Amino acid sequence: GQSLEQPSEVTAVxxxxxxxxxxxxxxxxxxxxxxxxxxxxxPTFLSYNALDGLEETGRFSSFLSRSDSYGYLLLQELQMxxxxxxxxxxxxYNFNKFYFGxxxxxxxxx
Amino acid sequence: NAGVTQTPKFQVLKTGQSMTLxxxxxxxxxxxxWYRQDPGMGLRLIHYSxxxxxxxxxxxxxxxxxxxxxxxDFPLRLLSAAPSQTSxxxxxxxxxxxxxxxxxxxxxxxTVT
Numbered sequence: 611g612q613s614l615e616q617p618s619e620v621t622a623v624x625x626x627x628x629x630x631x632x633x634x635x636x637x638x639x640x641x642x643x644x645x646x647x648x649x650x651x652x653p654t655f656l657s658y659n660a661l662d663g664l665e666e667t668g669r670f671s672s673f674l675s676r677s678d679s680y681g682y683l684l685l686q687e688l689q690m691x692x693x694x695x696x697x698x699x700x701x702x703y704n705f706n707k708f709y710f711g712x713x714x715x716x717x718x719x720x
Numbered sequence: 721n722a723g724v725t726q727t728p729k730f731q732v733l734k735t736g737q738s739m740t741l742x743x744x745x746x747x748x749x750x751x752x753x754w755y756r757q758d759p760g761m762g763l764r765l766i767h768y769s770x771x772x773x774x775x776x777x778x779x780x781x782x783x784x785x786x787x788x789x790x791x792x793d794f795p796l797r798l799l800s801a802a803p804s805q806t807s808x809x810x811x812x813x814x815x816x817x818x819x820x821x822x823x824x825x826x827x828x829x830x831t832v833t
Contacts, residue, residue, distance in 0.1 A: 614762075641820055643820045643821075643822075645822075651826075652810060652824040652825060652826050652827055653763065653810070653822075653824050654824070655820075655821045655822060655823075658820040658821065660820075697762055697763070699762075699763075701819070701820055706751045706753070706768055706770055706814070706819050707765060707768060707776075707778065708753070708763075708765060708822070709765070709779070710755075710762035710763040710764070711762050712760075712761055712762045713760075713761070713762050
């Protein structure tokens with residue numbers, strides 16, 4: 611089976627840096643994706659790692675260690691609009707079957 | 721480009737009723753999926769399709785049927801609604817070359833009483 615673990619909630623102040631961790635257990639792992647979802651909205655894609663290392667996209671970076679079955683999303687220069695839920699997702703052997711974590715609610719305070 | 725569209729936005733059903741949730745995309749994506757999201761939870765895959773005429777089951781397929789007769793459309797049918805199917809349903813699509821980047825529709829909020 612598949613399982614993903616994320617912290618349920620994280621709080622940080624505007625301008626700070628926050629890291630959201632994700633550990634996974636899965637068969638046929640292909641890659642780790644990250645999605646953002648504001649309350650009442652649809653998930654939107656943020657980042658993807660297929661190989662070990664860091665991927666940077668503006669203020670957001672994502673890291674993967676396949677040997678540790680671990681990844682994280684790093685958000686820099688936090689803004690109030692970053693308050694949302696963040697989900698990690700793994701893709702399986704056939705690359706279109708995705709399993710999502712339960713999400714981390716990020717609260718950004720002024 | 722409208723992206724991924726879903727109808728209806730809201731629906732209330734009585735136990736035992738059937739209905740179809742509609743999903744369409746105009747990005748010529750071959751891959752499409754249906755997810756459900758329960759309060760405070762992540763998304764769980766119901767069914768997915770890698771092209772017209774090809775569908776397969778996800779994590780939680782029981783009580784749902786799908787078909788894919790065109791690239792654009794991927795309807796989800798609830799056969800006999802149950803209160804346990806109260807949820808928000810999201811449809812998503814992606815291109816095979818970047819299937820990790822899924823585009824989600826706005827969701828259908830379904831309540832079964």
